[in-house]
Amino acid sequence: MLIKTKKGLRTLMVASAVLLLILMFVSYMSGIANISAGVALRAFFCRWPIIGKWFDVSDVSTGYMVILLNVRMPRVLTAALTGMCLATVGAAFQGLFMNPLAEPYVLGVSAGASLGATIAVVLGFNTFFLFFSPVSFFAMVGAIVAVVVVIGISEMKGGMRSANLLLTGISIGFFTNSISTMLVVLHADKLKLVTLWAMGSFNASSWPKTLALLPVAVIGIAVLLVFAREMNAIATGEEAAQSFGVPVHAVRLIVIVTGAIMIAGTVASAGMVGFVGLIIPNAARMLIGPDYKKLLPLSALLGAGFLTLCDMLARTVFAPSEIPAGAITALIGAPFFVYMILKQRKGVS
Numbered sequence: 164m165l166i167k168t169k170k171g172l173r174t175l176m177v178a179s180a181v182l183l184l185i186l187m188f189v190s191y192m193s194g195i196a197n198i199s200a201g202v203a204l205r206a207f208f209c210r211w212p213i214i215g216k217w218f219d220v221s222d223v224s225t226g227y228m229v230i231l232l233n234v235r236m237p238r239v240l241t242a243a244l245t246g247m248c249l250a251t252v253g254a255a256f257q258g259l260f261m262n263p264l265a266e267p268y269v270l271g272v273s274a275g276a277s278l279g280a281t282i283a284v285v286l287g288f289n290t291f292f293l294f295f296s297p298v299s300f301f302a303m304v305g306a307i308v309a310v311v312v313v314i315g316i317s318e319m320k321g322g323m324r325s326a327n328l329l330l331t332g333i334s335i336g337f338f339t340n341s342i343s344t345m346l347v348v349l350h351a352d353k354l355k356l357v358t359l360w361a362m363g364s365f366n367a368s369s370w371p372k373t374l375a376l377l378p379v380a381v382i383g384i385a386v387l388l389v390f391a392r393e394m395n396a397i398a399t400g401e402e403a404a405q406s407f408g409v410p411v412h413a414v415r416l417i418v419i420v421t422g423a424i425m426i427a428g429t430v431a432s433a434g435m436v437g438f439v440g441l442i443i444p445n446a447a448r449m450l451i452g453p454d455y456k457k458l459l460p461l462s463a464l465l466g467a468g469f470l471t472l473c474d475m476l477a478r479t480v481f482a483p484s485e486i487p488a489g490a491i492t493a494l495i496g497a498p499f500f501v502y503m504i505l506k507q508r509k510g511v512s
Contacts, residue, residue: 166451175450179464183243186468190239190475195483196230206231238368242474242488243467244380245365245429246439250466251384251459252422253440254447258398258455259418260325263448264503267426267440270328270419271309271335276430278339279305281357285350296367298360303431309335310423314416324401328419363436363489365474372432379428384463386421390414391455398453436489438496439470445503 166175192203202223209218210232220228252267260269268274279301288297313335317327347354387394393414396404404411429436443466444458451457473491480486 165449172451172457176461176464179461179468183464183468183471186471186475187239187243190242190471191231191235193475193479194230194235195478196227198227198231202227203231207236233370234368237370237373238365238474239471241368241373241376241432242365242471244373244376245433245436246443246466246468246470247463248376248380248383248425248429248466249436249439249470250443250447250462251387252425253466254444254455254458254462255387255394255418255422256440257444258394258453259415260329261398261400262325262329263445264441264500265329266438267422268435268437270313270332270423271339272306272423272426272430273435273437274336274339274343275309276302276306276427276435277357277361278343279303279308280360280434281343281346281353284353284356284360285346298356299372299431302360302434303427305339306427306430307423309339310419314419359487360434361489362487363434363492364477364485364487365433366478366485368432376428376432379425383421383425383428384459387418388456388459390418391459394418394455395453398455434487434489436470436492438492438500439466441503442492442496442499443469445499 166172188203188207191207192198192200202220205218205220206223206228209215209220249267253265256265256267256269257263259265280298282305283297283301288301313328313331316331316335317324320327320331343357347357393404393409396407396409397411397414401411444462447458447461447465451461470488470492473495474488477488477491478485
C-alpha cells in the first residue's frame, strides 16, 4: 500500500514515532527482573529537572534503580540509535548503488570490522580507548580503514562508480575475511569471543557507549537528509543526475564516508547486526515510495523500532538465557532477502 497524500504521510510518521516510544518503554521495563510499569515510569522521570521531584522512588530498591537507569536505559537507547543508523545508511546506499539489495555492510565494512575485532581478541588487548573496549575500538578502526581502501582502489580503477565500489568492496571483504579466519584458526581458544561479537548484541551497552553513538547518529542522519534531493537524482541514473547539475562524485563520496562513520559507530557499540539496513528501507519504500526526503526519516523511525523489538525479544524469549539480537534480525532478514531476490527476478522476467 503506497501512501501518497501529505495527511497520510504525517499520520504514518506520527504513528511510527509513537510506536517507537511504546516499544522503547516496553523494552525498558522488560527483563529477567520483574519490575512493574509504575516503578519503571517513576525511575525514568525521577532524574528529570523540575518534574523529577513529583516522582517518589524511595520505595524502589537500589538494585532496581541500577538495573533500570544504568543497564536497561542505555541498552534501549543504543539499540534504537543503532537501528536508526543501519536503516538510514541502508536506504542511502540502495539509492546510491541503484540496487534494492544493497545494505550498509556492502563496502567491506563488516569484514574490516571483523578483522579489527579479531586482532584485538587474538592479541589480548585490554586497554580502553575513549569510551570503547579494545574489541569495539579496533572494530571501528577496521571498518573505517576498509572503506578508505575501497574508495582509494575504486578511484584508481576509474572513479567511484557503483560497479567499481561494489566489486572492490566484495574483493576487500573476501581478503579481510580470509585473514580473520586464519587468525581464528591459529588461536582456536578465542573462537567463542569472536563469534559472539560477530553476531551482534547489546548486552554490553553502557552510558559511555550510548553517548558516543548519539552524535554520530544525529549528525550522520542530518548530513544524509541534507543530500536527500541529490540522492533522488542519482537514484534515477548517474547520467541523468549529472545533466541536472548534481556533482555525483562529490555527493557519493560524502554519503559513503558519512555512512561508513555511522556504521563504524554502531559496530563499535553493538558488533555486527545484519539485515536491518536491508529490511527496513525496502519496507519503508513500499509504504511511501522512493523520495529520500520522506524515506530517510521513516527508515530511521522504523529501524529504531525494529531493532528495539529484536533486542527485547533476544533477552526475554529464552530468559534467563539471552541470544544475540543479530540472530533475531537474521531470522527475519534471511527470508526477506530471498523474497527481494525473487521479486527482482519476477520484475526482470
